[in-house]
Amino acid sequence: MTGPWIADTGDGHYRNPILFADWSDPDAVRVGDDFYLTASSFNRVPGLPLLHSPDLVSWRLIGHALDRLVPEDAYRAPRHGCGVWAPALRHHDGRFWIVYPDPDHGIYVTTSDDPAGKWTEPHLIVPGQGLIDPCPLWDDDGNAYLVHGWAKSRCGFNNRLTAHRMTADLARPLDGGTVIVDGDAIEGCRTLEGPKWYRRDGWYWIFAPAGGVTNGWQYAMRSRHVLGPYEPRVVLAQGDTAVNGPHQGAWVQTPAGESWFLHFQDLSAYGRVVHLQPMTWDADGWPVIGDHGTPLARHRKPVPDPAPPRVHDEIPEWTRPANPAPTTPGAEAHRLLCEPGDDLRAFPAVLGRRLPGPRFRAETEVRLDAPAGARAGMTVLGHTYSWIGLEQQPDGPRLVRRTAEAGGEAERDVTEPLPVGGPVRLAVTVTDGAVARFAADTGTGWKEHGPPFTATPGLWIGATLGLFATGSDGHADFEPLLITALEES
Structure with missing residues (x-):
């Protein structure tokens, strides 16, 4: 995936993060x-992104497993912090499987024989509130299992992992579930979640994060028996590095048999970026991740001379914060229909994408063809937001720059509205610390408008770089978004 951040250093090594964007809670498999990698998408539509890589370093978006969120009616408006939480991606019996949770409805499964193709409609396999972060395991004896965590915000408790015996097609559980790891019984453990289940050399392994999104750590747990008891050990933590909360991800093996571990780091407005660590095994059979359990910033590539990447159609990275109306143009469209809305945090039709790197410039042109009161522009959107664009007045369009602070505060002008004629070029420049500067060119050259704005995350997601059009009628036309890297500081 090309863009402002390139992880491959060109000398047989890579730098972390390998994905400097909000690909949260990654899980990956090799076939x-x-x-292939998927990630949490929360209330973004389409959901469950699928990425492909020939070497674990350079990734490209190849599709999404969810065209729309289900239940359909529950996601007609943005439900921040809801939707798709940490999924598990597996390849079994010639098919790809994703098991994912919606903490308000239960655990779903969807499958495909081609990760870049069509996925089956999601099937609810374990209904209930608070069930999160599921992962299946097909054992050598033909039995199937599913492990999951719990969200205290939905069910009143957490810090434990529950397992079910399942039908082989994961269509339904065969029992009511058994707690196989009680985090309260592990010294210092809190918020145990995100389990990933594996089998190796006669051991069953559960890799599970704990400690919370921002400052957590990673456990590996092993047992000779599928349902435990499991012995835990911390195998990755921040230590004396600058990588806060390195945890929750995937163990994968290369064709050469080497082990690697993908995990996230929470960077606030940038979201949860993805790191890659080498993984070896000590004399007692425990995994050793990174530099003796702390993250590495740079390492040799897992696959030094990968095969040429598969050719895939270019997949737009645009998403919306809710299921779009049937009449809404596709994400690749450059015309946005004006829809009613005031606060962009509650607006279901923001066409958004993840911040694509630590330092970048995004540029477009907008033309607004709509009655008075309509607005269209480019925004950086989270708990707070700011935007630059056009507002239609009875005597013609005006260039405006507005900001809305947290707590539901209404938008306010941060510059004097400026009468303009015709289309206007807009730009947002983001630099270290997710500081955004907004500029416009009305035909006389670029001019910065208003003070810098420090982006803030949304709920469980990073800030969104977005385009929008609001109003009772009409539309806005945007030029394709041009994103360029800025020199690193």
């Missing part, structure tokens, strides 16, 4: 010489 042949190809690696």
